[in-house]
Amino acid sequence: MRALRLTFLLALAIALPGCGDDAKPPATHRVASNATPSDPALAQIYTNSCQLCHANPAANAPLTGDRKAWEPRIQQGADTLLDHAINGYNGMPPMGLCVECSEEQFLQLIGFMADQPLPQ
Numbered sequence: 558m559r560a561l562r563l564t565f566l567l568a569l570a571i572a573l574p575g576c577g578d579d580a581k582p583p584a585t586h587r588v589a590s591n592a593t594p595s596d597p598a599l600a601q602i603y604t605n606s607c608q609l610c611h612a613n614p615a616a617n618a619p620l621t622g623d624r625k626a627w628e629p630r631i632q633q634g635a636d637t638l639l640d641h642a643i644n645g646y647n648g649m650p651p652m653g654l655c656v657e658c659s660e661e662q663f664l665q666l667i668g669f670m671a672d673q674p675l676p677q
């Protein structure tokens with residue numbers, strides 16, 4: 558699985574420079590972000606839980622600010638995202654390790670990491 562994905566990324570990296578003068582790195586480039594939510598309370602929750610995995614490429618979580626990685630997840634809708642955040646989803650632990658988080662806070666954190674508004 559991993560080898561396949563690497564091969565795909567490699568092929569993409571080789572193919573992309575040929576198509577246009579856009580010097581930006583490919584959209585699939587996985588970069589850990591140091592960004593935190595501007596709200597201090599939310600930022601504290603984020604750094605104590607979500608960030609441990611969602612800013613760590615090794616965790617295989619959709620990374621904060623990686624809009625491409627979040628897009629298909631966001632399309633599931635806010636209800637599904639909230640359900641997966643609260644009940645867990647594969648490598649995503651229930652409550653994202655934040656037992657005191659409210660639904661409102663989860664939605665804000667997801668919107669922050671996805672860098673895009675959540676559909677209702």
Ligand code: HEC
Pocket residue numbers: 603606607608609610611616617618619630633637638639641642646647648649650652653654655658663666667
């Ligand atoms: C221990 C690591 C870890 C922590 C901590 C963590 N996550 Fe995740 N999260 C993951 C992984 C891994 C995935 C990808 C799961 C998959 O798609 O198989 C994920 C996926 C998600 C998804 C997408 C689920 C979907 O339906 O695609 C949401 C939303 C999410 N996390 C929210 C959060 C929030 C909010 C926090 C902090 C309160 C958080 N996570 C903390 C590991 C973590």
